[in-house]
Each structure stands twice: as C-alpha cells, then as structure tokens.
Amino acid sequence: MKVTKEQSAANRQALVDAASKLYRERGIAGVGLAEISREAGFTHGGFYGRFASKEELAAEACDLAFEASLSRLAAQLDKHGGDLGPFLKRYFSAAHRDAPGGGCPMAALGVDAAREGGLLRESMSTGIGAYLHELATHRPDGTVVETPTADDEARAIGLLATMVGGMILARACAGAAPALSERILRTSLEASSKAA
Template identity: 75%
Template sequence: MKVSKEQSAANRQALVEAASRLYRERGIAGVGLAEIAREAGFTHGGFYGRFASKEELAAEACDQAFEGALGKLSAQFERHGGDLTTLLRRYFGATHRDTPGAGCPMTSLAVDAAREGGQLGQSMSQGIDAYLRALAIHRPDGTVVDEPTPEDQARAIRTLTTMVGAVVLARACGQGAPGLSDQILRTSLEQLTTGA
C-alpha cells in the first residue's frame, strides 16, 4: 500500500521528534536508529527511506529542538518585553535540569555538535546564532532594535553562556551533589535577574 505524501511527511516528523527527545536525553552516541524508529512507532527499515544518514536525522532533530527553544524565547518577549525573569525561572528550574529530553538543545547537544561537526555542528551553530540575535535585539528595557550594538551582543553572550553553562554543570552534579546543583541554578538565576 502506497503512503500519501502527507502521511510520509507525518512519519518523517515523528522520527525527527523521537530523535530530538532521545538525543537530548542520552546524546547522539547513546541512541541507535532502531530505538528512534521504535519510539516513533516504526520498524528500523522505515528510517532509511526518509533520511540519507543518522547525521541528517541528528541535524533535523537539533533544528526542531531550536524551533521550540526560539519559540519559547519569542513568546517571553511578546509577553514581557525585555524582562527574561519568567523564562529564566523555568530555565534554571529543577524540571528543566532533570528532563533534558524536553529542554534546551544547547545544554544537551552542544558537546555532541562539537564532537560530530558536520551537519549537526552546522545546525547547532545556526541555532546558537539565532538565539543570540534574539537576545541581542531585545533589550532589557523592552526596546527592540534592528541591529544590535557590540554592547547588545556582549550582553546576549553573557546571558546565554550563563544559562547554558549553569544547566550543564547543574546536571553534571545533580546526582552526586544535589545541593551544589541547586546552588548553581539558584546563583545563576540571581545573577541574571538581579545582577548580584
């Protein structure tokens, strides 16, 4: 039975969604294609008619994760102008730390992208650039500029590196030193919301 173009696109999307979650949970090397196909409700063979390689799937999974992250950032700016407090409270929360499969692609896939390079590295670079641009053009006072100044860009980089670095470190010591993990998140939130 021939599958319609719409169904084929939906099947492909299901594979990308499963890969996006699983890769963020366990890393690129920690998940096989058979598991992704099974998670999406297909057999292993269903992968090969839809993607040229695992690398292509990983890049698309990264792109999809960034669409979600950028959508959340955009919604934050629409509701609260340049005030990131609500977003940062969720970002530095225990739920985000403890559920990487539903979280920020930068905190869970950046190291993989650096190791893998190729299409995944390109997707990660484009996603980081887009996130930084959004942070840079939306100033804390609520104004939006067409072109960020060097100061806007520096502020965006400081914000994003604090966000990503804090969650990566909090996850790294979450089981071995949960108190330290919580302290990293709490201190980073305070730093970005109060400047303390």
C-alpha cells in the same frame, strides 16, 4: 499499500520528533536508530529511505529543538513585555534540569555538536546565532532594536554562556550532589537576571 505523500511526511516528522527528544536526553552516541524508530512507532527500517544518514537526522532533530526553544523564548518576551525574568526562572528550574528531552538544545547537545561536527555543528551554530540575536535585540530596559550594537551582542553572549554553562553544571552534579546542583541553578539565575 502505498503511503501517501502526506503520510510519508508525517512519518518522517515523527522520526525527527523522537530523535530530538531522545538525543537531548541521552546524547547522539547514546541513542540508536532502532530506538528512535521504536519511539516514533516504526520498525528499524522506518529510518531508511527517509534520511540520507544518522547525521542528517541529528541535524534536523537539533533544528527542531531550536525551533521550539526559540519559540518559547519569543513567546515569553512578548508575554512579559521584553522581561526575560520569567523565562530565566523556568530555564533554571529543577523541572528543566531534570527533563532535558524537551529543553534547551545547547545545554543538551552542545558537546555532541563539537564532537560530531558536520551537519550537527552547522545546525547548532545556526541555532546559537539565532538565540544570540533574539537576546541581543531585546534589551534589559524592554526596548527592542532591529540591529543590535556590539554591547548588545556582548551582553547576549555573556547571558547565553551563563545559561548554558549553568544548566550543564547543574545537570552534571544533580544525581551525586543535589544540593550543589540547586546552588548552581540559583546562582546562575541570579547572574543571568543581572545580565538580562
């Protein structure tokens, strides 16, 4: 039975959705194509013909994760009049730390992008740039600027580095040293809130 273009597009999207979640949970090297296909509801052969390579799938999965993350950031800024506080509280929560599959792509895939290079690195770089732009154009006083200044950009870089670094450290020690992980979350939230 021939698959329609719409169904083929939906099947492809299901693979990207599954890859985005699984890659953030376990890293690029930690997940095989067969597992991604199963998660999406297909056999291993479902991957072939839809993607040129695993690298292409990883980059699209990263793009999807950034799209969702940037959408959450923009929605929170709009909802709270530019106040980043509620977003930061959610970001530095135990729930976000413990569920990387639906969370920040930078904290989950940044090291993979540095190691893998290629399309994934390009996707990560584009996503980071978009994230920095969003943070830089939303100033702590609630104003939104079209073109950020060098100070706006420096503030955004410091803020994002604290966010991503704090989450990576909190996740790294959550199992072996939960009290330390909690302290890292609290301290990173405080530092980010001052910068925001």
